Amino acid sequence: MDTLRALEAFVHSIELGSLSGAARALGTTQPTVSKLVAGLERSLGVRLLRRTAAGLSLTEEGQRFHERSRRVLEDYGDAVADAREGIRQPRGLLRVSAPVTLGQRHLNAMALEFLGLYPDIELELVLDDRFVDPLEGRIDVSLRVGGTLPPDLVARRLGSWPRVLVASPDYIASRGNPRKPQDLLSHDYLRYAAGDDGVLLDGPEGPVPVPVRSRYRVNNAVAMLDAVLGGAGISLQPTWMVAELLAQGRLVRVLGRHTGPAQEMHLLYAPRRHQPQRVRVLVDFLAQRVAKLPGSAA
Template sequence: MDTLRALSAFVHSVELGSLSGAARALDTTQPTVSKLVAGLERSLGVRLLRRAATGLSLTEEGQRFHERARRMLEDYGDAVADARAQVQQPRGLLRLSAPVTLGQRHLNAMAIEFLRLYPDIELELALDDRFVDPREERIDVSLRVGGALPPDLVARHLGSWPRVLVASPAYVAARGKPRTPNDLLAHDYLRYAAGDDGVLLTGPDGAVAVPVRSRYRVNNAVALLDSVLAGAGVSLQPTWMVADLLAQGKLVRVLARHTGPAQELHLLYAPRRQLPLRVQVLVDFLAQRVAALPGAAKATRR
């Protein structure tokens, strides 16, 4: 039995959800894929897949075997690339995950630049605000904004971006600027829907908690920023989000001596003895470009 071919047939069947899908991906026939998977099961002495009219499902043994089989194929692919001297020219498919707003505001342009630099690489950019585990979802690199860091992943720290209070010039002209944190109580304060009422600020006299309530809350950061630009109120925004708008005069900063909790940005990827060159160049590219986003505090390594 061709073990590598059988492993590939099994992994493709699982991840594409059918033997026919695996056959198309591998440019072979469904009976061939079925024979390869059956031969693999015989050699292992366990059943890996349940076959039914509704589709395929993994047995308990199959679930445990699938992740290791996938990693074996990845390692083999990396070894083949090295043997063929492809290490000098990165190539292949990369999957990158990032929060929606960061992707829309900055990362999409970075992705286009990256593809121009590396013409033999294909890139899938998945924008999602939930935490994405690179190993479980076949993501090569995940860009994380805040949140706890998984201990079993490599986390490359890119920098810190403070949050600042901003409003539109039209709002300030109509309502005036707050002079002290407690003045926010008399203003329309806009916030992200997942947060709590109130805002924590740090200024010349230390930390202060202001019990502002928000009449308008939205669960999308782009919509929240659009509301601020439209003059709906004051909001606390990370500097990577608003530095260019402040420079253009489309927003103004209020309570300029006060900032909110900083946002930390990290790149996450699975630990490996040696990163494939295509992953390494993406990590290095993003580390340089993201760290240069406007408004960053001095970057540190973690």
């Protein structure tokens, strides 16, 4: 029995959810995959998979064996990539996840530049404001903006960006320009749906909590930015998102001596002894480009 091939059949069957999916990934037939998995079970003397009308599931023994099998295949792939590294350019598929607004405003252009530098790499950019766990979502690199860092992943810090209060020129012309933090109480303040009422600002007088309430809350950064640009109110936004709009005059800074809590960015990826060359070059590329986003406080 080709043990390595059998491990590939087993791992792909679980991660793709079916024997037919594994067959397509391996370029073979479903009966062949079924025979490989059955042969693996016979050689181990344990049952790894339950096959039902609803699909495949792991036995208790299969759960333990799956994780180690995946690591064996990763180590083998790393060894092959390392051996070939000196004779060829990085190649293969990379899946990258990032928040929607960051992807639209900045990462999309970076991704196209990266593909121009590495013609043998394929790149899939997954934009989602929810954090996508790289291990569960088969993501090679995840760009995390704020939030708690998962303890089981490598986190490479990229920099810090202050949050600033912004509004459209039309809104300020209509409602006036706040002169002190407490003036925000008489303005329309826009916030994200997951946040709490109130805002904490830091200024010459130190931290200032302002108990603003919001009539409009939204869970999407693109929609929030569109609302601010449309004159709906004042919002606290990271400088990487609004620096260019401020420079263009499409937004104006409110309470210019005050900032909100800074927003940090990290690149997250799985801890492996030998990262594939394509992952290493992507991490280095993004680290350099993202650190240069406007408004960085380093």
